[in-house]
Amino acid sequence: MTMxxxxxxxxxxxxxxxDGFHNQMIRNAVRLGSxxxxxxxxxxxxxxxxxxxxxxxxxxxxxxxxxxxIRNVSERIIVMGLIxxxxxxxxxxxxxxxxASDMTRETxxxxxxxxxxxxxxxxxxxxxxxxxxxRLKTSVGGKAVxxxxxxxxxxxxxxxxxxxxxxTGFSEMDGYLAQVSLPLARALLGVSEGATQLAVFLExxxxxxxxxxxxxxxxxxxxxxxxxWQDVMPDLVxxxxxxxxxxYIFIGIIMVVVALGILNTVLMSVLERTREFGLMxxxxxxxxxxxxxxxxxxxxxxxxxxGLGAVLxxxxxxxxxxxxxxxxFASQEQLTAxxxxxxxxxxxxxxxxxxxxxxxxxxxxxxxxxxYPAVRASRVDPVRAIxxxx
Amino acid sequence: xxxxxxTEGVWRIYQQGALEVExxxxxxxxxxxxxxxxxxxxxxxxxxxxLNLLGGLDSPDRGSIWLDGTEVSRLGPGxxxxxxxxxxxxxxxxxxxxxVLSAYENTEFILLLQKxxxxxxxxxxxxxxKAVGLEGMEHRRPFELSGxxxxxxxxxxxxxxxPRIVLADxxxxxxxxxxxxxxxxxxxxxxxxxxxTFLFSTHDPLVMERATRTVRLRDGEILDDTAGATSVEAAxxxxxx
Numbered sequence: 001m002t003m004x005x006x007x008x009x010x011x012x013x014x015x016x017x018x019d020g021f022h023n024q025m026i027r028n029a030v031r032l033g034s035x036x037x038x039x040x041x042x043x044x045x046x047x048x049x050x051x052x053x054x055x056x057x058x059x060x061x062x063x064x065x066x067x068x069x070i071r072n073v074s075e076r077i078i079v080m081g082l083i084x085x086x087x088x089x090x091x092x093x094x095x096x097x098x099x100a101s102d103m104t105r106e107t108x109x110x111x112x113x114x115x116x117x118x119x120x121x122x123x124x125x126x127x128x129x130x131x132x133x134x135r136l137k138t139s140v141g142g143k144a145v146x147x148x149x150x151x152x153x154x155x156x157x158x159x160x161x162x163x164x165x166x167x168t169g170f171s172e173m174d175g176y177l178a179q180v181s182l183p184l185a186r187a188l189l190g191v192s193e194g195a196t197q198l199a200v201f202l203e204x205x206x207x208x209x210x211x212x213x214x215x216x217x218x219x220x221x222x223x224x225x226x227x228x229w230q231d232v233m234p235d236l237v238x239x240x241x242x243x244x245x246x247x248y249i250f251i252g253i254i255m256v257v258v259a260l261g262i263l264n265t266v267l268m269s270v271l272e273r274t275r276e277f278g279l280m281x282x283x284x285x286x287x288x289x290x291x292x293x294x295x296x297x298x299x300x301x302x303x304x305x306x307g308l309g310a311v312l313x314x315x316x317x318x319x320x321x322x323x324x325x326x327x328x329f330a331s332q333e334q335l336t337a338x339x340x341x342x343x344x345x346x347x348x349x350x351x352x353x354x355x356x357x358x359x360x361x362x363x364x365x366x367x368x369x370x371x372y373p374a375v376r377a378s379r380v381d382p383v384r385a386i387x388x389x390x
Numbered sequence: 391x392x393x394x395x396x397t398e399g400v401w402r403i404y405q406q407g408a409l410e411v412e413x414x415x416x417x418x419x420x421x422x423x424x425x426x427x428x429x430x431x432x433x434x435x436x437x438x439x440x441l442n443l444l445g446g447l448d449s450p451d452r453g454s455i456w457l458d459g460t461e462v463s464r465l466g467p468g469x470x471x472x473x474x475x476x477x478x479x480x481x482x483x484x485x486x487x488x489x490v491l492s493a494y495e496n497t498e499f500i501l502l503l504q505k506x507x508x509x510x511x512x513x514x515x516x517x518x519x520k521a522v523g524l525e526g527m528e529h530r531r532p533f534e535l536s537g538x539x540x541x542x543x544x545x546x547x548x549x550x551x552x553p554r555i556v557l558a559d560x561x562x563x564x565x566x567x568x569x570x571x572x573x574x575x576x577x578x579x580x581x582x583x584x585x586x587t588f589l590f591s592t593h594d595p596l597v598m599e600r601a602t603r604t605v606r607l608r609d610g611e612i613l614d615d616t617a618g619a620t621s622v623e624a625a626x627x628x629x630x631x
Contacts, residue, residue, distance in 0.1 A: 279486050282447055283547075284475025284503055286468055383447045386486060387438075 003261030004305030005312060008362050011251045012313030015358060016348030017325060018247045022240045023349050027205070029236055030229050032107055032173070035074065035199035036208050037215060038232050039064075042225040044196070045232055050079050050189060051151045055221040057195035063218045064200060069211050072201040074102040077185035079196075081148025083128070083160075083178050087137040092128075092178040094146050096185020103201055104179070108166050115140035115164035122181040125163035129174030133165045140165060146178060150190035158188045255361065259369045266298055270373040277377050278385020291378035298370030302363055309362075320348035393456075394555060394587050395421035395444060400453035400463075402439050402610075413439040415610040416453070421603075423554065424585045426578060428592050428601035435607040437591035438559055444589065445478055445557045446470040458554055475503055479548030479586075481558035487532040487540055487547075493519060494528040497546045504551055518546040522576060538569035545573065549580060559591045570596050 030036055039060065041052035054060065061073045077096035082089055099105060099118035108127065109117040118125050126144065128136075138144060142162045150156040160180060168174055186192060202211060208228065216226050230237045270277070277290055324345035402414040414436045421427055429437045442448040443455060446462050447470075455463040458477050465473060474480075479500075487496045497515040506514075519528055522542040532540050541561060548556050556577070562570035578600055581588050590597050598604055606613040 275486075276488055279482075279488065280499075281471060282445070282474070282480060282482075283500055284471055284478075286471045288468065383442050386482060 001265070001301055001305040001308070003258050003265075004302065004362065004366065005309035007254050007258035007261070008306055008309030008358070009312035009316065011254050011358055011362070012309070012350070012355065013316045013320070013348070014247060014250060014254075015354055016313075016317045016320060016350045017346055018243065019351060019354065020321070020347045020349040022243065024343060024346065025236065026229070026240070028343075029233055030201070030205070031103065032170070033199070034197055034229070034232050035072075035103070036202045036205055036229055037200040037212055038227045038229070039198040039200065039215070039219055039224055040196065040227060040232075042223050045227060048078075048080070050149050050196075051153070053077075053151065053189075053191065053194035053196060054198065054224045055194050057198055057221075058193065060218060060221065060224075061198055064198065064215055067211060067214050069203050069207050070200065071203045072101070072103050072199075074098070074104070074199040074201070075182065075195045076102070076199060077182060077189060077196050079148045079185060079188055081146055081188070083126075083132070083136065083144050083146050085136045085138045085142060085144045088135055090132060090135050090176075092132065092146075092176050094148060094178050094180060094185060094188065096180050096182045096188075098182050103199065107168070108179070111166040111168045112164050113167050115162065117164055118179065118181060119163075122163070122184075124158070124160050124184060125181070126160040127164045127166065127179040128162060129177055130165055130167040131171065131175035132178070133162070135175070138162055146180070146188060148188055150188065152190060154190070156188050156190055158184055160184070251358070255365050258362070259365050262298070262301075262366055262369045263372070266294070266301070266370050266373040267376070269297070270294060270377045273377075274380060274385045277380045278382040281380055282382035282386060287378040287380070290380070291374045294374035294377045295367070295370060298366060298374070302366035305366075306359060306362060310359075314350075317348045317350055320346075321350075324348075392423060393420045394423040394458055395419070395589070396456040397440075397444070398454045400440075400443060400450045400455060402436075402443060402448070403451050412610050414443070414450070417607075417610070417612055418453075419605065419612065419615075421587065421589060423587055424581070425603055426581045426588045426601055427603040427605060428590045428598050429605050429607060430592060430598060431607035431613070432593075434609075436610040437607055439610075440607070441557050441559050441589070441591045444555075445480060446474050475500065476551070477553055477555060479551070479553040479556040481541070481544050481548045481556065481561045483560040483563050487543055489532050492529045492531055493524060493535065493539075493543045493546075496532070496543055497550050499547060500551045506551075514550060515546070518550055519543070522546045523572075537564050538566070538573065541565060541569075541573055542576075545577060549584075549586065552584070553586065555587045555589070557589050557591075560593070561590065562592070562594045562596060567596060570594065574600050 039054055041054060044052045057075050061075050064070060064073045075098060079094040081092060081094050083092045097104065099122055100120040105117060113130060118127055133139060136144065140162050144160050144162065145157050146160055147155060147157045200215065202208060212226055212228065219226055281287055281290065324347045326345050328344040397417055397419045400414055400417045404411045404413055417440060429440060431437050443450055444457065446465065450463055453463070454461055460473065462470065462473060488499065491499065494515055497518060498511045501511045501514065516528065519525060522545055524539060524542055527535065527539065535543065562573065565573065574596055577588055580586055590601065592598065603616050605615045
């Protein structure tokens with residue numbers, strides 16, 4: 001019983017930590033990236049380019065904001081280009097945002113180490129990461145030029161001035177992001193309206209599928225499409241799948257150990273009662289009833305052990321979901337995987353469906369393993385059983 | 391009264407490594423209902439083997455066995471269990487009570503298997519335990535009872551369902567003579583009152599002197615029988631020849 005309880009508890013803890021880790025990565029990626037849903041040019045995810053825009057993006061944004069369950073819709077222009085100062089140059093992602101409403105403000109503003117965030121009516125200000133600032137040898141107030149291919153393929157430049165420098169610890173942001181206002185980004189692209197993407201953020205990620213169905217009819221611009229975050233971040237999806245596979249292997253190993261423990265316990269119990277079973281059959285008990293008896297005993301053992309394991313496992317989950325598990329001993333820097341950031345403190349999260357699946361698996365393993373001892377019990381030879389132990 | 395036990399040319403052969411041991415050689419026997427019969431003979435004569443065959447705990451290699459009109463030698467394991475449940479009571483040599491059950495629970499075990507109602511079970515079991523001299527000890531476990539008391543529980547269990555046949559394999563082997571005599575008198579009384587057929591396997595003179603019939607076995611054959619049972623010559627009857 002101890003093996004089942006501890007095994008189940010370990011499996012629960014492992015599942016909770018893994019799911020918490022994955023969900024945290026996904027939430028961070030969604031928050032720092034293009035949202036739960038993204039409206040973009042249908043070819044943009046596969047072949048990003050500066051000329052693939054969603055027309056009438058501002059109108060569409062207003063329409064999406066009217067759907068219940070929408071937390072934020074961030075209209076963005078994303079331009080791959082260069083930034084250079086007198087001292088150096090660097091390839092950057094120039095992202096034009098509405099400073100008043102863009103979701104990245106929540107992430108970047110608290111991480112500003114010098115200067116300020118972009119103002120609502122920012123004209124030529126640029127926000128850059130600390131790594132980029134170091135490479136460009138610039139600081140707040142410094143001048144720079146951003147250059148890119150505009151929507152018609154011509155080289156276009158805009159003068160900017162550094163208003164703020166941030167440090168998130170995420171090297172992809174700190175070294176390659178240059179955030180400007182939407183009007184400046186449009187000027188760089190040579191367009192008057194439209195956006196590369198509308199990043200849609202939901203109040204509850206579980207409503208993604210339902211809300212997507214409500215957003216799609218609103219998207220009337222030519223070649224515009226609504227994407228799930230899974231479509232936009234396939235590497236992250238793959239990482240989660242691979243990590244889950246590893247987790248299943250770990251749980252599988254636990255199940256094997258648990259199964260061997262159950263087999264040992266139940267088989268020993270049956271063998272120790274060979275004489276009693278032989279006597280019961282000699283007195284007239286149907287051998288099939290013995291089989292049922294052992295199966296019921298195994299079931300009872302499983303239920304009680306699962307209950308104890310649940311107490312242990314959920315107790316640990318409760319602690320880990322509140323206080324987390326600090327991975328800071330592994331690294332002091334911001335940890336990343338598959339392009340997503342995860343915090344050094346991991347919190348346990350358990351989805352009911354996954355827990356029920358685990359319960360079902362442990363229960364089935366227990367029953368299957370209990371079949372051999374049950375069959376063995378039902379085949380007891382009463383004469384040998386009684387005389388052997390006389 | 392008619393024959394309640396009948397065997398015809400029963401053989402039982404055991405394999406011990408490369409050797410074949412003929413435990414019974416063509417035994418034919420008829421026991422009438424209500425008899426109080428002792429199977430006697432030295433160790434290895436085949437008494438226990440015959441008792442096990444008659445009780446459906448084992449199957450003959452050759453020959454037939456009828457109990458209470460049913461040819462039990464043709465029944466499968468499940469059918470034999472059911473037959474034992476409703477027709478046969480056992481008293482084993484080493485008490486063989488279920489150690490985790492009380493005296494009452496051991497006695498009612500067969501009645502439970504027969505799905506007898508609780509009220510009836512209670513009445514019958516308490517009455518039987520009183521009859522075997524264990525009133526007040528119904529809730530004691532086997533380890534709390536003496537050897538004689540445990541054997542009394544075994545007797546109570548054997549007759550709880552009112553079987554027509556009780557097979558007792560050396561029931562007095564582990565008892566002192568006083569206890570053994572008392573137990574045998576109890577069984578003899580049950581035999582007289584209920585008409586239950588008793589068949590004992592025994593070395594004990596106390597059993598033999600109470601038996602109304604004695605069947606003597608040696609080397610798997612019936613040597614003599616006070617009621618005139620026959621045996622088949624071993625020569626030429628060996629299995630496979």
